[in-house]
Amino acid sequence: MRTVIFILVALLWSLPAWSAGLQRGEVTWVFRPQADPGAKEARLWIPYPPTTKYQRISRPEIFGNFAYHGVLNDVRGNLIIYAEWDLSKTRSPEMKVRYLVERKEIHPQDLPQGTAPWNPVHFAPYLQLDSELEGLSGLAAQITRGKTTPLAKARAIYDWVVENMRRDPKVRGCGRGDVSRLIKVKAGKCADISSVFVALCRAAGLPAREVLGLRLGGKEEAEITSWQHCWAEFFLPGYGWVPVDPADVLKALLIKKTNLSDPEIVRLREYFFGGLDPFRHQLAIGRRLNLNPPPEEPPRTFFMYPHLEIDGQAKDPLDPKGFAYQIYFRPLVSEEPLAR
Template identity: 40%
Template sequence: MRLRFACALVLLVALSTPALAETVRGGTVTYTIDVQAEAGAKNVRLWLPYPLSDANQDIGDVRLGGNFEQSGVYRDPASGGVSLYAEWKEPKEQPKLTLSFHVDSHYAKLPRLVDNGGPIPAEVVPYLKQVGLSPQEEKSFAAMAKEATKGRKDTLAKARGVYEWVIAHTYRDNDVVGCGLGQPGRTLSSCNGGGKCADISSVFVAVARAAGIPCRDVYGLRMAAPKTGAITGDYHCWVEFYLPGTGWVPVDPADVRKMMLVNKLELKDAKQWVEFFWGGDDLFRIALERGTTDVTLAPKQAGPPLTYYMYPFAQVDGRTLDFFSPKTFTYTVDFKAD
């Protein structure tokens, strides 16, 4: 519990001094992975989210090392997820892999949100489709969307309504492991709105899509004040909705709820954070994957699809290792600031 609070406190202190978030905009990320395979294992497989350059980040100087037998970069056509894949067959020593890349982050608060009422581009339309919900859950989220957007006409106003509704109907639960399960129906029903970033973000996506707003999860790393050291605990999920006239707009209701918990704020006293995390922010963010929910990896993993894809994923003879437990997996993520 003290470690969880310390991580939240670091975010709080950094956000209270905005200059810290602007000090570093680039650095090198290194994954070090030692797959815990028992003696006599026949087949060890590893998938690692593979970041790409986009309008918000430049990825370069990618370096790969390890004792794997084969590796490659693959893309799942259904989810769009891109993975570094490595495989060991009858390994004689502990499977090891390192991946490093340099990143320049350009995430920033959007200066203006323009809603021109234009059509949704064909490549964005798939982000209107609900994923992983039962028919009953789809009906429930349709009712929630109607409530969240009541009296609001255009996309921007509706998105803001969803944002405020999600913040009002969720809360951060520090007892949740990792970033949560990312199951919106479960979050609002059996968990009474409690969860962490993957849970709260998934609720936003489900309500927004039910309201006719294209939306997707973003899975990555988020640092308030980036500095050289371990960042294994900085995994984070936020969301983007599509606004005709602007493009993809980032919002982070989960971090609003995190700051409310740390500062012991009631909703009426959290306006500063509601505005801070609406329409982007100046934190150091690295997107690893976007929209990768209900994922069948490439090459295909054994067993069911992943609810979401953000952490390293490994299987030993078809048995999935617990990616929520980096110490027993094992893996670390480190950052070296420029």
Template identity: 50%
Template sequence: MRKVILGFFLILAVFGTGNWVRAEKKISGRMVWRLSISPPPGAKKARLWLPYPRTDRYQRIQDPEVFGNYAYHGLFTDEHGNLILYLEWDLDRTTRPEMVLSYRVLRWEVVRNDFPEPPQSFNPENFKEFLSGNRYVEVGGEVRKLALEITRGKTSVRDKARAIYDWVVDNLRRDPKVKGCGKGIVCKVLKNRCGKCADLNSVFVALCRAAAIPAREVFGLRLGQEGGENLTGAQHCWTEFFVPGYGWVPADPADVLKTALIKGLSPRAPELRPVREYYFGAVDAYRVKLSEGRDLIFNPPQEGEPVNYFVYPYLEIDGRPVDIFRSPILDFEITWEKE
């Protein structure tokens, strides 16, 4: 195994719990990704892309290390500004590819709810990506009609966004049987009125955009509350909307609905009110941001189709994507050691 010390900062991982917890305003620990590949007979080349957290205002990544028997690796940035750890293996020389990535994470709670008055204007041309639809996020037709109904009579960005947030909490529900974070296909979620975090929060983003409010999904991992926790299935999506003259504001209606499900409460229950108020304008420290954007083309580019969103490892064997949910080819584990 070779050891490589990466001479740069990585993004601090932030972890949310889903069952509302905000006991700490700042947490720190070490996150470790362990991956191994069992390639099929006759395979020649394995290529792996991993989401790599970026240091920003609310998270800091330190002391990164990569171990592995790979032939090549590098850190790259895609068009959305996401960091990508890319690795290659020559399967004629390495029959059991493996690697370990670890880094120290420092993450802060985000609270941005002191909205300015009066609101300021902004140039929509500067926010095209965050006002437009894509193959997953519909912003026209019935979605726009619904957004206008929800925000009727509201004049400020804050009030419109809050009306949309409340509509999502009141009218959708969390479905724990959905695989992973869900696909975030807005029209399908609106039809079924249920889903997981990417589904529920993509509806919030779509309705905001349809109401002319810049909005985006944020994809990451929940962080553990105790040392030694397994985070392999802890992927999470939350959102941010833009308030002119103030900046990006977090919101997580999906975590309100997850808490309601766990506690067996109606979204309108008085006991849920503190959670509902908190997640409009704030997110807890128990989460780390890994990436933004949908329909992603990596750097270096993958040979498969654009990737819906990036919180899971992405693997190609001889140019063919591997379904990590169904195939035994890739085995990975993410663990957390709290400091």
């Protein structure tokens, strides 16, 4: 895992040198669920990436010996690949999902400093706070004191997160996003750090949301099974959704063993307020998604991992060997065809 982190940070530091603002490649998900003798049914939900302003998904292919599969969506529009197996007929279920991704770099831009009219009703899901976080408004008011525009408030919250939180490498996966706990311990992984930013924005009256994704490799083929990543977006009236990634600033800070005054950290801190590298792609938006069709057990808070159930019992997606799945990335140049 430490090697993976060094590779990712190196990609960020060398970004202007060779990326040309675009990453293109083939992503392949391979599943071979393991079931105990006597098991009757396996069901699998996989996040499927959308085509957006900054990424294009094409040439999807799905293979397997499933009894049924389909591409569905939840109430927020997130795409889900669903499959099920009758284990009385298929003792060795398998599935492969492959697609081409083209991801653009998002360059930090001159964002509007003023205010523009907007209707909070249209953004109600992105302003909602869990009941246990209603007291967060006091901290949000303290952080944004003296700031009168949405952009200034969002920047103050971003700076507070960067200056007050730290990356905790001992946390499993990307974290669980338990903000009430995180505000106290001020440490976590990417989903934790992004969730704190989102919660503080909402407490300050700014629409915000978590973005769930998967990192892409660089110039070489790579297994990216454990490369899930979470960042955030806030809504800026008169402009649209603005990406931020304080977690990657704190990751670089940890790996480089330096401080916030380091010139590279200063550069990354500015870059990740409004900018994103192309070495990632979006899988879903939001937390606690209502999967379609409904599973027997609720999935993890963040649907950037697949969800597998054997006879209604969920498997741990943070144990890909026990779960029996792998994800691979193969970079492509020009119009190189996908593998068969």
